[in-house]
Amino acid sequence: MPHPLLAVEDVSKSYDGFKAISNLNFYLFDGELRTVIGPNGAGKSTFFDLITGRAQPDKGRIEFGSSPTDSHDLTTLNEYEINRLGIGRKFQTPSVYVEHTVWDNLVLSLKGPRGVFASLFKRLSSTERDRLDELLKLIRLDAKRHWKAGLLAHGEKQWLEIGMLLAQEPKVLLVDEPAAGMTDEETRRTGELLISLAGRHSLVVVEHDMTFVRQIARDSQVTVLHQGTVLCEGKFDEVQSNPKVREVYLGRGKHGTR
Amino acid sequence: MMNRIARRLRLLALLSWLGAAALAFAAEAPRQTIVRAILVEDDAEKRALIGTLAGQGDDAIRTLLIAWRSDALFVYAAPDGAKIPVQLTGEKDDKDAQAALRVDNGQALQDAAGRPLRLVGGDLKAVEHDSNLRRAMKAVLDLIDLVAPDPARRIQAIQTIALAQDLSKLPLLQARQKDETDPRARRALREAIALIELKDPKSETRLAALAELKELHTLSSSDFLKRALKEATDQADRPAIAAATAALQAVDLHRSAVDFFGTLFRGVSTGSILLVGALGLAITFGLMRVINMAHGEMIAVGAYTTYVVQNVFGAGVTLPCFGLNLHLSGMNLEGAAYQWYFVAAVPCSFLAAACAGILLERTVIQFLYRRPLESLLATWGVSLVMQQLLKLMFGSNNVQVGSPVYLSGNWTVNDVLLGWNRVFVIGFGGVIVLGMWLVLTKTPLGLLIRAVMQNRGMAACMGVRTTRVNLLTFGLGSGLAGLAGAFLSQIGNVGPTLGQNYIIDSFMVVVVGGVGSIVGTVLSAFAIGGVDQVLQQYLPAWAPGLSWVPGIGSFLQNLAQDAAVFGKIMVLGAIILFLQWKPSGLFSTRSRSLDE
Amino acid sequence: MTMTPSSFRPAARVAGSELAVTAMIALLLIGLLPLLHATGQISTFTLSLWGKYLCYALLAISVNLLWGYTGLLSLGQALFFALGGYMHGMYLMRMIGDLGQYHKPIPDFLVFLGWTKLPAFWEPFASFPFAFAMVFLVPGLIAYVFGYLAFRSRIRGVYFSILTQALTYAASILFFRNNLLLGGNNGFTDFKFILGHSLVDRGAGPATMRGLYLVTAVTLLLVYVLCRWLNGTKFGLVQQAIRDGENRVLFSGYATTHYKLFVFVLAACIAALGGALFVPQAGIINPEEMKAQNSLEAVVWVAVGGRGTLVGPILGALCINLLKSWASRAYPDLWLIILGGLFILVVLFLPGGLVSLPARLAPLWRKRAADPAAVTKS
């Protein structure tokens, strides 16, 4: 069995007595694209919070590393230390620097040294500039590069945040509801983008839109979270036909709408 | 020797007789008694008459008896033949004449035309006194305060006698012990007797006295015990050394207990003061997230309202009021009616500050709910304006706010001094906290307040009139500040910059308690108050321990002597360290949004 | 618009008009005023007054660096200003030598407190380089320790403001004590020499003052240039990102604590430099200078001038202080009301400060020119 890139073992977290995550086990392997679904309040975003250091688990282990010798205990690290290890996150509500231009948003996210003194004497190299131009085209904000990010539409902000995530070139991308607020066409494009990233990067994608999930999951694993634990794990079709999943999540109302 | 005992017995007899006599003669004014004693011929009767005075606490007795002993009483034969005893006082003029006061009424002696007479001592017959009479007078003088109706005076007299450690006074005190009923005075008597007995030639008596002092372990006996210990050490009197040491230890133990409870009380009362100051802030800052830098001025508004109400109840006051010299006429109430002023001032202070708060909310704060930093700055501007307005209205000097009788004075429990105003502030803090808790949890307004404070937009969508709720909440917070002002006016000075003294502390209390948590505010107020008082009490004692710090040891030692200042700084340091441990205070309210 | 290699981001490119205005102000302050003084057109008093205003401008810049650019409203900048002043003041006190009232080799207030020998920590302040280093080291160190503790536990927003205010308050009550051996509430005054030049002499005094003024003005210009440069770097980007959404910056891998600490210490040093230059020109430093109110006043300057802009704080400091000098003489009773009222108005109605005024008025102006009726409607 290969070494998991990200191993979450027996993790619990409660808020004021409410168990948001309980005894969760989760393994992510190099190059994998994992989709996580689950009803509202299942603990998906909290799960990301725990990985990225936004919240500390009450118990359990979160390890990150490509081999047993190069492994980091994420529970002891800060948000920025975790990010520097190569874990990038897109938040559920788009969070971009609203007072900065689209360009500056990307510059801030660009992979590179993050220290104070490095930032004082930082100059953009021409390759970096080319990379930014390329990203701008990819997220279709080329024409709005001098716009303040705060002025963008919701979907555009989502794209910008995806762009910022890509600019970091992380090993693991944690993507929380990327398609919310996008048109069907854009949703499809997002899906394609994520699929193209798999392999070079590892991804965990949280989404409620079942069409989208079906598109990106193809034959990779889907994890269903319910009340803070893994309800079931498997291929999309298996999961979809699982009676428990149907009962707690899919069965309620229409598919794929949220 | 026999002679002395006989004399003592006689004195005792006299004393016991006095008790009965005092009752019999109580109707007669002491001045009349003295006049009769002067005029009566028989020595025994003179002594008896003087003796009757002992039951009465009239100040004239002291003056007149002392005058008698020092040959300042004379008998003036009036032209009509009446004998009038007079006291000659004041400067002698060039004819050696002095002013004459009648003994019977203390008024100046007048001639037929009603002009005051000046008499020459040499021309008159001095009132005589022999040694027996003088002794009787002295007994009266010593006893005057011992039997004063006010127990505090009696205790004072007992302590004065004890201080002198005069063995000859012992029988007097022992006799008093039988009649004294006030428990505190009885204790003082026991202490006094034991202290005097320390001088007793018999060593058993001294040991017994030491044992008694150990049992009493009063703070005042400490110096005497130290002296006794020294004497015993000089004489190598083993048992006495042991007894004195034990007594001293008992006293020291008692002293540290007194210090401890005193500190505790002061800590709690300081905590209450902080709490009263911070509660309003706990609402405006804690619930509304508005940084009201003018909170201190709201406190000042409350304090000044108390001042105005007091003067309206009293003689009235002229306020500078922008140079207009506005005169507020008073109701000239006296006595009990006047004492009610504070009760009236409390709601007035609340209302005045609440109105000021509502005005502030409407004009400035309502635009700044989403911008806490800006609300800080704008309200600081408001605070400057208000300070200056207060200055222009009430003058830039501190004004005098008197305490009603029920808030002045002290209450001593077991040597621990409890100021009434402080006791009151503690109770008051409790009442406000309770009231606020009731308002917030049990009334519809409370529900609305909590709903709006948690999510303004959502509450508005649900049909809550958020503007009204904001207004009322801010008014409530400011009103509480006004209440604080009413009470702080009883504790410190009232001036235009009064608020500045409390604002920083109040913010600290709220921050440490956890913004938004009333329970946290209460706890942190008491914690900060307690730490502050502990430091003030014990820092001077700890200061010498600072000498180890290399280089600046003696400098730090010096500094630590300023306990109040150094204590404050250490409290701040402690707060910063505390926030390392609990960054959002004792009780934090969580939020999930990314930009909190 | 395209990127130019010389500047990090296009938005930071200097607008031509702003540069011209700044250059003109600089020329006026550095060139004209000393010239007028040298030729006797303005008195030494007036020149020193302007010198003090420029020191206040440094204080305002430090406030702006924190509040305007990093979102940290520090109410402790007056403390650093005063500390810088005290450090330089200690040097100036040593330079009095035995020319004091008591004609003893130690400062008068120490004689008054019964000292016969100089306390050890006063000893090295006879050296100007040492004192100069202390001007930065002491405030810098305090800022470092305090900032480290505050930022580490993620104290931000108003909590940071309240804590810095408490720090200032604590320091000021400390400095009021005689036991601190720094002059108690009288502080330091009656300076005689600086670097061998007389400050009081009828002949040489004015020239020394002119020199001090020039140094201040040039320092201000250099600090302005430093800020301008900082603003154009990636550091500036991060700084402003912290202001707008600190958590997001953390999740982008930046240790915001380090950035904030850097800015806080830098700002403390700038404020301290201002204080150090202030003392010889004001001729006095005492604990009044570190009152919490002074910090807030400096914030007013920035708010009125325009927070988050480079010239705003300088403009604000100069305007408000000129206004203060005039109003506190003309209407001593009303000055605080004017200041407070101005502040309320600016916060409520002109958040961008004076600097934003032209931009705000421009459309109005244009509209009026085009269609007078439209203005009344809007």
Ligand SMILES: Nc1ncnc2c1ncn2[C@@H]1O[C@H](COP(=O)(O)OP(=O)(O)OP(=O)(O)O)[C@@H](O)[C@H]1O
């Ligand atoms: N910081 C927090 N404080 C209090 N409760 C929290 C916090 N974070 C999460 N929770 C609780 O944990 C539960 C899980 O929330 P989470 O946001 O992880 O759900 P989710 O699966 O992402 O839901 P959705 O699909 O709506 O995004 C929720 O009930 C939430 O109230």
Ligand SMILES: [Mg+2]
């Ligand atoms: Mg979620």
